[in-house]
Amino acid sequence: MPIYEIVFYAFSLVMLAGAVGVITVRNPVYAALCLVLTFFSASAIWMLLEAEFLAIILIVVYVGAVMVLFLFVVMMLDINVAPLKEGFIRYLPVGILVAALMAAELLVLIWSKGRFEAGAYPLPAPNPEEYSNTKAVGEWLFTNYLLAFEVAGVILLVAIIAAVALTLRHRAGGHRQNPSHQVRVERDERVRLVKMKPEPRQGS
């Protein structure tokens, strides 16, 4: 067995185990950590496909940013897991039926017509030494997939607008600072000069 096969199977198994863990583990923090493990294994498999850029992006963005944020949220919210499990048994038969159907269909697909047999797809030729995966991805993003790339940006903008629109509230009693108001403050608003009669010094 060549080394890349061993690496592939090892990381695939870890990835599957991680994915199963995400949905079976009781504690949401462990589930999030299992997802991190899944992402790591996926990125290793990408590395095996010589897609370094995607592999690193997966770790930097998903593991580094998204999952850490997710963990923060999970830890800050005191989620009571018990009510989430309600109805699990009741819906289990339907769930199993659907899952079994899907799995059966997938298996039929995999075994049909020899599409996924060993040797159906030859190994791609290795890239030349100076080939840069990052450069290739960048080139495609800004030429062939320019529109898709820009629209993805618009989608992120919409996500920001939606998040702000749904959560920003100006409470009546809130103590907010208004910098422009603070800068424009007049002397009269802070100092009050009081005219009073001079008082004779006591005890002289």
Next chain:
Amino acid sequence: MNSTNMLLAAPELWVMVMACVILIVDLYLGEERRGIIHMLAILTLVFAAIITLRADYAADGVREAFAFNGSYIRDTMGDVLKLFSFLILAIVYTYAKFCLRQFRMFRADFYTLSLFALLGVMLLISANSLVMIYLGLELISLSSYALVAFDRDSRLGSEAAIKYFVLGSMASGMLLYGMSMIYGATGTMDLGQVAQAVRSVGSDDPLLVFGLVFLVVGLAFKLGVVPFHMWIPDVYQGAPVVTTLFISSVPKMAAFAMAIRLLQTGLVDMQADWSQMLSILAVLSIILGNVAAIAQTNIKRMLAYSTISHMGFVLMGLLPGTAMGYGAGMFYVIVYSLMSAAGFGMVILLSARGVEAEKLDDFKGLNQRNSWYAAIMAMVMFSMAGVPVFVGFFAKWMVIKAALDAGLMWLAIIAVIFSVVGAFYYLRVVKLMYFDEPLTEAEIDAPVDFRAAISLNGIMMIGLGIFSSSLIAVCMASFGA
């Protein structure tokens, strides 16, 4: 085809820029000058329509042009659907301004989010690759989720938004799964090349069929046809009525265009397969939509079930796979959007002082309160029921004719029977308005632009019916029929 012909996408670019401009302008406007936002939004739509109309891309008699390396397509169908999107969104904005003011929710977010949704609609209508279809759809969906939760203090609204979000994400997942299968079998994401690849691979390839099933499921979710309709009644009822007005009209046209692009452009050789799937969806929708609507006492819910049955009719136009059928489906979806806008517009009109008139009883004795509004609502209901002379009749007639031409007699018979069943609940609204005593004598007043818009929208029901042949001709010409 390999050029980045950016000017073709000028309408999209204009809408995107203006959505961002409105977003920024709003920062500098106080509560009392929000009307400017409304004017800007209407201006955006007007100029978008002008830009769309001025495009000159017909070469050698073929009205079809590609941009962005084939991922974007301009054609007659797309242009007509876009123009109607602008018209209907302008009507929606006119209704929305009145409604948002009454409910003290007149914020610019509604305008920016719905303009971004419009951008998604336009991109989806013009999508010519699997990626663009997915991205356009997500842009519409994300904006719609936020719009459903727009009334932040409404528990029903938040619940509806969560349901919509979860089911919508699942549908997107299904669609993506299907797309990945299609990509796996054909090795390309460009819909034109997918069609070629399908021809060479053979349309009975199990991987393609498997992908097609998931595509159709995703599509059915987005159109909201049985058995993937569960979200429609809850979302329509739970969302603020302005949002319901929006999501029930404009995005439906995009969903139709998506079906055309995926099924007619991409997978046309698998017509025998998807035709069967669509016929099951269509029959179930027409039956369930019309029967379940009878039991509703909430007009938003009733119109939601009526949407389900209308979408069944649209699918019925698609499934014969003929140019006549596609044209009929396109005509139906445009007419449906106009009818739906008018129907929810009436709900907005009757909503007073921040209370939505969502009970059927709110329509009682409308004729005594204001006979013109009652007449408009009656026209809308007649049109939805498919009474002759009104435009809804011609829409149904064209679709059923397309099914008959394709030899689908049984489908046509079911459609006719359940249209008659459906007529019951539409006519019940008419009966409530004309023969029942009003619950309140409160005056119905609305600003002049609202009255103009709803009158125009109501007159369209009969005007487009009498002069339906030109619009039908345009729809048919889009598909070369």
